[in-house]
Amino acid sequence: MRQTIPLFITFFIGILLIIAVFIPPFGELGETFTLFFDIMAVFAFFLGGGNLLRVHINKLRNKKPDWPYSIVTLSGFGLMLAAGLFKINNPGDIAAAVDTAGSLFYFMFHAAMVPLGSTMYSLLAFFVASASYRAFRAKNREATLLLIAAFIILLGRTPFGMYISGWIPDEVSLFQIPNLAVWIMNSPNLAGQRAIMIGIGLGVISMSLRLILGIERSYLGGDK
Amino acid sequence: MSYHSRRCLRSLPTITAIVSCLLLALPFYASGQEPVTDSVPADTAVVIEAAPPTTVLSSDHKYDDGDQINLSWVPSIDETLKDSKVIGYKIYRAEDGGEFELLAEIPDVDTTNAYADQEVEHGHKYAYYVASVTETGEYASLETMPLEPEREWLDLNKAYLFIMALIISGAVIIYVETAKRGKELFVRKIAGLEAIDDAVGRATEMGRPVLFIPGIHDMDDVQTLAALTILGRVARTIADYDTKIFMPVSRSLVMTAARETIKSSYQAAGRPDAYNDDMVNYVTDEQFGYVAAVDGIMVREKPATVFLLGAFFAESLILAETGNSVGAIQIAGTARPAQLPFFIAACDFTLIGEELFAASAYLSGEPRQLGSLKGQDVGKAIAMVVIIGGVATATLAGAWQMGFAESIHGWLMEVFSTN
């Protein structure tokens, strides 16, 4: 019973959304369900946010390693919450959008979250280089092809590509590196992308069917 | 076929011709009223700068929820003149015999002589007229007959999509059923999945935890669902080996779903007591805030094995390189082609696209699940046959203009287009 009802719900809703594609009056069903999902996400956050609070309060209480940072996390969380919920310092008072310029929420976002997020993102530049040095080796034929393609695209995107291959006559201009880079993007890359995309499409269909038909039910938990 | 129906069929062209003539003529007789030209000042001498558009036709948009009417007209004759003063058109509409109101302005006179009115509702009638607009005035056409948009219950434009869905799902279901009856099905080895047991075993030996990252998307992404189905299998192994699993997530819904999944795996392994909610923790929804936290966890907890399965974006390499720097064995998989090269570079095993979705079925080893993999191979085979056949007929039709090839190619293009 405890498993049958959820399995039935999954089956019913799944089939409904598949059929909806073919029935114009149901055309907006997917959209409506997304709205449901968005509303559910708010409630899920009570669980998630609650979990975040619990973990850090526990850390504080038990004086686990690095507990002082939990104070920072909790106060950051609280401050952002207060700033947003009460729209502190919002020039357009409570009716204006929460992220109106000038509000505390706006300030916190731009002065703290933006630099933090952008910098975390930019760490990638360093990791790309270290991965290039360590891992991009022509170990076998596959890796060699990957490398060559990457190399041509990289060169094609710098002026060096043109300098190196400028001597190639215009009749076979395809072999000039910038053109070759474009060709790789448009032909072999396109082919690989297509194969991957078609495969993914089939994978999604098959997995969706397993879920809808209840063949795959690991996410549901046991009968107890 | 009866005599009558045959007779009807024979006279069909004539009837069609008469009906279409009537239809074309309708707008001209539609209304006894004078066209509305009130924007031309009445007290000045009326100078007609442009002719109104003619043959304004409204028609119901087929296969919709009765929420669109298509409008077309023959542009003002002045547009063919060199010094045309027409700068655009205005469309007016009346609902259920009410007042005409401005519906839309179309500035571009060169290209547009049609309009799709999607602001209509099933159950109401709409009449239209179109006016050509010049700098100083408007010149209205005749009104159309009131038309009620029709609601269709089946979108026949999507008949081919329906058949495709039926064939592929049918193949999956047939193979699932075949497998259920006990027929042995062969599925080739997938390297990344063969490695999972060893990877978990390694963590057990080293006494270090397993870190499972299910991507950064919510439950409304199929990749997250795929990650959770794989989690179900991995958690089972972990429960068997009595290893520690740690799973920071970036979405609350994923947290609840992951807890259910792990709990049920522990129950299936007969060790429900070993399960603990703290195995899965919510961190933050923010992409890079989550990455900052996971990176911190990686360098501090030093997991022996890291799973990176699901929807990944820019963070793929940040996570994979940090995991690599702490010496973890990493098994990654995503359906995002742009992130795959990074996983391939920095991880030990990578599930490419489709393999991510096939993984849980493969790992389960259950005949029915393996059957579904066979089913999707049928889809692949169809795609391959269509590609070969399509390219062949297109080439024949292209270079040698062969009639039969042209018709096959034309039909294929009709089937394989979503519009």
Added chain:
Amino acid sequence: MDHVSVWLGAFLTLGILSFLYKDNPWYKLCEAIFVGASAGYWVIVLWWDNLVGKFYEGVGDDPALWVGMILGVLMLVRLIPKVGWISRWPLAFIVGATSGFWMMNYLGSNIIEQVGATIMPLLSTQVGAGFDAGVWMILSRLVVFVGTFTGLVYFFFSKEHKGAFGTTARVGIFFIMITFGASFGYTVMSRMSLLIGRIDFILGDWLGLIN
């Protein structure tokens, strides 16, 4: 930008960058701020956009939204151990909706569209045009055709990669590898730009050393 936010931004930027050296208190501090503030940020976004914007303001016109609300409340039932299992219902709803919705979407955009786009005449620019394709176009079309086909062979699960089938699959993986190489080459560019943006902030906005 005023002094406070520039200094704060610089402090946080350098703190994150310090992770490259090693895990350290400065990074831990930035991480703690980031996690706390961003979790708070998303609650607020969910609260105002979803609960207020979509539910509260929308439910008048669309009573169906109550379904979403009820499902949401059911999620919280897990906090009551006795009836906790009911919280699987909303989960089942989400799984069903996600599967059904994306199944049809992927069928359209990933399978039908892509197969359709691969059907191209090899020797002519378009159907009915005669032999008007140049050498390069023929080559490109051929590469796309062969690459897509062999790539699909690679993903085939029902047959061991052996013999002629194995060779075809190997050609397929070659194409997939070229795709990855191309993505990598293209991506490197993007990654560098992000860093350039940050360095521009440090050297320009903060320290005023560059224009």
Added chain:
Amino acid sequence: MSTRAKELVALLAIVVLAVIAYIRKVGGAGPIEFSSTMSVVVICLIALSLLWILVLTIKGRLIGRRVVFIYVGVAVSLPLFMSLTQKVSPSPEVIQLYDAITELPEGSKVLISFDYDPPSAPELQPMAESIIRLCMQRDLKVIMMGLWPQGPQQANLAVEKVFEDTAITNKGLKYGVDYVNLGFQTGNEFVIQRMGSSFESMFSTDYEGTPYQELPLVRNVKNFSNIDYSVNLSAGFPGTVEWVQVAVDRYGVQLGAGNTAVQAPQMYVYLDAGQLKGLVGGMSGASEFEDLAEYHGKGTKYMLSQSFAHVVVIAFILIGNVAFFLGGRKSALKGQEP
């Protein structure tokens, strides 16, 4: 000295240097610029040290991650001081987008969707600025919106930047008449779908809170059929893929896209199928576009840094591979291969 003491000294040095630089800035000192001789010397020094690393690696001494990191930092920072410029040749997909905009008649409406956030701004902001500038120069009407919460803010920043140019300011463009920012709406691809029937249903007010009907520019814009060209500036999901799947495939919108370099390769599929009309990919795309539009902004300025960083990455791949073939293979055979 212990490691800890060394670290503290380094930290202190950074703080002191920063304070000095800041005081210098507050004192009104201008930016530092390298002369071309100086630039060449710096470039040569970097090249020499890379050679040295090559030698080290061949000898079997793999350099650490931190050294690689320092190189990246240096390669990105130093070019920002240099006064060298670099020639670009626009690629066909960038030209296609440029042409699509320049071929629009005066007064046409261009919809620009800002689907990115500040972390992706270094790449996409230069595009946004030059596309908006081009539209305004050519007297096109610009309608801006965002599927990402922070998109509309980026839109405003871009407009502010464009207005720093007196040639644009002198046109006396009015908000609400010549350009408008509709703001953000949650719902990802469904927002696009709803916009297919009515813009107003998704954006009842603009970003400032002005009701849709009070904005002369959009008052008569019902849906996509009133838009002449659309540009989507995208850093991920929701982004170009969704715009193509919904706006192009369902509503026949003429769409061009500006993408981060990561995403751009996936868009060639759509470009090839004609679903996309024009694509600007990454910073090099941005600098190509700036070149076409004859305005040299941040895209051009950053491009030198980027080329440098590329060369460093290429060098590291080369070094890694040369060492692998000349000496490292042995270690690979011994099973120490990373």
